Amino acid sequence: MITLSVNGQKREVDAPPDKPLLWVLREDLNLVGAKFGCGVAACGACTVHVDGKPVRSCSFRVADAAGKDVVTIEGLGRGRLHAVQQAWIENQVPQCGYCQPGFIMAAVALLKETPKPTDAEIDAALTNICRCGTYSAIRRAVHRAAAILGGAS
């Protein structure tokens, strides 16, 4: 049994220690917001937070999350809309939408470290892949989220 906190709730899972966190979330805990894309930590669709840091959960052993706080897209706003999600809706970012939970989790982590990122800092930090090509909308939304978090209405 591996014990971890997921979206603020203590969860116990009966899974092999080397099972990736992504598949524990999707198969054992029925949290399907984090997506499976490439399986080799390249596309970022599976990004979640472990102790506040973004990780590519397809390549992160569940044993390494034992005793830690995991936050997924489902728990990001704690029942409300997170500022980044609000900015994403205002800017109508998603197209097919499959990669967006990963992008949003990566953007939240970026804004914690860098509250007012430049375009270059956004490009350097968000290395996720979007096949629809929503990158420019994502950049606009990150700037807008930075403004909301900075107190703008």
Place this chain on the structure above:
Amino acid sequence: LRKWARRSFIIGGFVGAGLLGVGFWFGRERDRLGSRTLFNVRPGQAGLNGWVKIGRDNNVTVAVPRAEMGQGIHTALAMLVAEEMDARWNQVRVEDPPEDAVYRNVDILIDGLPFSPEETGTVVDVAHWVAGKLGGVLGILATGGSTATRDAWLPMRTAGAVARDLLLRAASRKSGIAVDQLTIVDGEIRRRDGTKVATFGELVDSIGDLQPMQEPPPLKKPSEFKLIGKPLPRVDVPAKVMGSATFGIDVRLPGLLYAAVRNAPTFGGEAKGFKLKKDALPKGIEKIVIVSGGIAAIGTSWWQANAFLDEGVDVDWQAGPEPKLGSAGLWTRYENLLAEGKPALTRSLGAENKPATTQALEATYRAPYLAHATMEPMNCTARAGKQGLELWMPNQSPTLMRLIAAEAAKVPREQVTVHTTFLGGGFGRRAEGDLVRQAVACAQATPEQPL
């Protein structure tokens, strides 16, 4: 090559059969209206026709029989209906309707005809006409080729206009005010002087036995459009931002099993047989199944099943007809065809107008075979049992998927149901049915259990 040949054959068949059967007329907008009970009408809702229903919660739900893969088609199609019935945009919802011929895509067949856009003339016109009629008869649900809005433009606006008329008559019956004294503004029935008569939600129980009118009312002129042509918030964005949008890979059913598939390493290859590296299957792996074009491991975890295919199974692969096919060989073939093959299409740019001095420029342009790579891996959820076959999948043609599934399962088409989820990318890859055959084979190996 095989695909193109198949498509030409199908379309050739349509045109041929159509030429023999000239004299019938299908495909009028009113024939695509659908009955008031067609569109999943639930308690607290009233169907207005096959394309739209209203609810006591004042929601207007529009049937969107095309796949949402990021192109915004759910939003665009909902706009067509909402515009003509004068609904308020924030009361509009969308839902995947059941498969029925009224939701067919006539335009995709016209678009698929083997003529270039430059070609005109009687033969082409007749072929287009026949394909239009037969598309209607055959009822193909499909999304692709930028055809969805073109196809829906008249039928869905007509459905909105017919729904508006029905609401006005229901409001008249409920209020005793003559129909010609009533209008709809912003999703509300009002008197001509602007006073409110009823919301849509308040009319759910007043529609009773009223039927859609037979001759559709006139549609709006473009200058009267309030929603069409305006940038409106997309209907699918909130769920996609909250992480609650259900893609095919997110379908969860009670007792769900997972199958991981290893496809043959060469085009057209098959798994001839396999050997387990250890005698018994480990806990969590239930079955190994040879499927068309590959082999699948079935178990309680996709991750475990996928790893087991690498670690626990030796597969005896039978190579496809072209085991050495690769990019370099393809270029050689293309070049040989260019040199010796018969032209498929020649274009004339009109009369030559040579300048006084000329210089010959020579260049070779190569465009690669593009990967139809979707962000969401190809997937299909299936349950086979006494009740028939049920599929949940991100796909671009439920009609085609149903045909392929019925053929693979050897059951009548009527026993197959296909549910279309959000698509994490489409690119035409999701109009292919290879994985349906694989999913059906796996589902039949675990009867009554969803997989």
